[in-house]
Amino acid sequence: MSTIQERAAAAAGRTTSEQTDDLSLPQGYVDQFPVPDPMADYDPGDDDPDMVPVHVAWLRVRREIRAIGKGELYSQSGTRFNFRGVDTVVQHFGPVTLRHGVNIISSRVEATYGEKATKSGGKMRECSVLVTWTVMGPKGDTLTLQTMGEALDTADKATTKAQSVALRTLLLGFGLTPTGDPDPDSSKIERGEAPMRSPESYRDEQLDKSTTPSRLDQIRRELRDSGMLNTQVKNEVGEMETLDSIGGRMYRERTGGAS
Known part of the structure; x- marks a missing residue:
């Protein structure tokens, strides 16, 4: 009975007595035993997925999952x-x-x-x-x-x-899956800060007699950064006035008229 080496050598046209450093089987012999394709005879049924590449299948998954909220x-x-x-x-x-x-x-x-x-x-x-x-x-x-x-x-x-x-x-x-929440950058809130304040809360702080001139100056910068300097609110006498004007009046009152 011949060995595997002898059959491989015969297929290559040589004998096992011939010395060689090439231990690989001849291609002609290897081709007799092709690796089977496990999907070759697969016939998708009505409920089976489309036979598409993985990146296409993943895109289809992403297309269906629009958002997952923080519930x-x-x-x-x-x-x-x-x-x-x-x-x-x-x-x-x-x-x-x-x-x-x-x-x-x-x-x-x-x-x-x-x-x-x-x-x-x-x-x-x-x-x-x-x-x-x-x-x-x-x-x-x-x-x-x-x-x-x-x-x-x-x-x-x-x-x-x-x-x-x-x-x-x-x-x-x-999956690049959003939460469906509003864009956190839309309110210009920095990490660690409180949510954006209402114009009325700024007015109340400006009118508070305990608010110092330096704090009034800081409030003005906050209003400028948030785009609320010219926002109108009811002042202490019920008239409409901008936050910038109210802050300016309070600053002058508390600094003795200094600008």
């Missing part, structure tokens, strides 16, 4: 904010990715750990993960993406939570 409230230890939880995000993306034949698989997870102390003196486990995701389209072609996630937990859920955060970041970030 969940975090309220603990005096901290309150609205957010989009991972369950909400998956509920939006899950059916749509299924309809377009998109699979999302975590192909690699790199985790690091630490500890954080709580106010009560306890300890929380901190986990940070870098997750490599494989986004597979209906034809089997893929995209490779990476996101990070962080989480704290007092028990054994830190790793799971961190991976959930990484998944949410993947779907929202690479």
Whole structure:
């Protein structure tokens, strides 16, 4: 019985006694055993997705998911904010990715750990993960993406939570999914500042006798920056007057007429 080496050598027209450093099989022999295409005989059914490249399928997913609002409230230890939880995000993306034949698989997870102390003196486990995701389209072609996630937990859920955060970041970030909220830049609010004040609140502060001239001067700059200098409000006698005029009168009164 001949060996594989002998059959390969015969196909190449040589004997096994011939010495060679080339250990690869001859192409003619390899061509006899082509790698089968797993999708070659696939016939999509009525409910199956279109056989399009993964980037096209992902664009179709994005087209269907217009926005996901911040409908969940975090309220603990005096901290309150609205957010989009991972369950909400998956509920939006899950059916749509299924309809377009998109699979999302975590192909690699790199985790690091630490500890954080709580106010009560306890300890929380901190986990940070870098997750490599494989986004597979209906034809089997893929995209490779990476996101990070962080989480704290007092028990054994830190790793799971961190991976959930990484998944949410993947779907929202690479899905470019807006919240549907007004543009935060439209009100010219800088991080850490209070929301834009009403003209009436500025008027009341200007008319308050405890407001110092330096504060009146600062108010004028704020009104100028917000475009409200010439906004008219009812003054202390019920007449319409601009905020700039009211502030100027109060400044002169409190500085003895100095400009």
